[in-house]
Amino acid sequence: MKHSIKFEIYHDGEYYCARCFDFDIYTQGSTLDEVIKNIKESVNLYFEDAEPQHFKNEYDGILTVMEMAI
Numbered sequence: 001m002k003h004s005i006k007f008e009i010y011h012d013g014e015y016y017c018a019r020c021f022d023f024d025i026y027t028q029g030s031t032l033d034e035v036i037k038n039i040k041e042s043v044n045l046y047f048e049d050a051e052p053q054h055f056k057n058e059y060d061g062i063l064t065v066m067e068m069a070i
Helices: 032-046 052-058
Strands: 003-011 016-020 026-029 059-066
Touching: 003 032, 016 032, 026 032, 032 059
Parallel strands: 003 059
Antiparallel strands: 003 016, 016 026
């Protein structure tokens, strides 16, 4: 069974912040596009030393949950 790596994205007033639910990964960016790019980069760096085949078999993507104020 494959899983997605889940992130919560929220705006702290100055930056968009992203916190991973599953692993100790946190990043931020000035825009949504930047924080999404930083999430992908952070995940790749976090698993840099992991066995690539194991990682590919276990996870199939990144899922983000966003908090919106209306």
